[in-house]
Amino acid sequence: MDAVAIEVFLQTLISGLLLGGLYALIGIGMTLIMGVMKIINLAHGELMMVAMYMAYWLFVLFHIDPYISVFIVAPVMFFFGMAIQRFLINPVLRVESILPENQVILTVGIGMVLANLATLFFTSDYRSTPVKYASDAWYLSDYWRDSPIELSLSVPWTVSFTISVVITVALWFFLTKTDTGKSIRATAQDLEAAMLMGVNVERMRLVTFGLGAALVGAAGCLFIPIYYLYPALGGRFTLIAFVITILGGLGSTVGAIIGGLILGVFESMTATYVGMGWAPVGRFLIFIAALIFLPGGVASLLRSRRLGK
């Protein structure tokens, strides 16, 4: 391989990992909801879209940087998610005769309503957020004069990635070190046993849906400096989150992180080596491959290593 080929490969890998870090954040939100509620939240991408409009308007109207908006939008999305759970999903959960699938169908409906409302209020125009640093980058040659290859790191992509890593680490602390976090994991692992331990599982459902919405909301803010915004983008990100959740193993957070990174790298590689428009096809292929060859997702590999099975 010559220097150019290596350069292209490494550059593609870097973009893939940066994208994957953001994907992981989206996937973790969905997988947490999946674990505790046993439903796929098919409004996940639409929640992100809502958060992105918040961050967009905060920037346009109040000149608040999207990276600051994370701390405003994520809490708002937390309460928005809890409200959806409390007033829409819970009532359906309570009606006994209805099949569990109905909650999933409900989330589809919520997603559609959100997308349509966004079109009504904001039109279907594509918008980009004119942050000053949008096309800033760090170059390897600025730091290492004699570098045989040239690599660049986009400033907004890197900052977004870093914040998403920080959020993920904070989430990990929350889930492993606090009683509420442990209760969420316990509820996901064995609902009845969690109830017997005194976990208020209804409250855990509220917190979890709120948390999932807050995480995807944070991801939305992180996408704002690097991505177009339009009302229909939710569907695409719902699909991405869904693929990550399957790839990671339903309900596994670590699996979702690895799944997000794999998907990011895979899409980036497809775009470079096959062609720009082929990323969705790559996504679809990896989704099918995961279903066929790794039905339990990355989590099943991690588990079998740990259990020595």
Place this chain on the structure above:
Amino acid sequence: MGRPQLLEVRDINVFYGDLQVIWGVSFNVRQGEIVCLIGANGAGKSTILKTISGLLRPTPGEIVFEDERIDQLRPYKLIELGIVHVPEGRRLFTEMTVEENLDMGSLKGESRQRREQSKDMVFELFPRLRERRRQIAGTLSGGEQQMLAIGRGLMARPRLMMFDEPSLGLAPILVKEIFNVINRIRDEGTTVLIVEQNVKQTLSISDRAYVLENGRIVLEGTGQEMLGNAHVKTAYLGV
């Protein structure tokens, strides 16, 4: 016996959907006793324990703990009152560590404050758990898992501890150890309600016993009386 009553189950009926599985069951447990419910597979033993711990509701029927009606309370209220249920099949959080499982046993009120102290007590009772405190619960052996399930229950500092088939699937030597532990738990002041199919050993540690058949109580008496009862002998002891 002049011991004060701790738990009273009054004429409960329990359904799964339209299917009634418990028919007018009444019994009581006094403070400091070991009381057992014995019965064949499907008799309704687990259903009764689940009803006491709030996972199921009696329709109709009443359950009284000390002087309080508890049959409409949520499970998380019951654990605050000191009622702990060690469920059938352990039901550990298999992807969490031993220590995290113990933490889950002490979420509420005073038990939360005494968590570290309680852990030491559990580790003293089951030294093997101390060695494995950072191990994932799903990787423990069956016996260790049962110890952890009991330990997790003890973390709540229970006043009434209910065991659902604690000896299930264990080797005889471990069964003996588990029964010793249950005896010790009672000696340290916790009242015990136990459901078992290991009839002989259970009766020999029980103060009183009830026999459940097809969702109805058909016999009651002291542990010793039951060991001598002709019906119990033929139906449950195989002699």
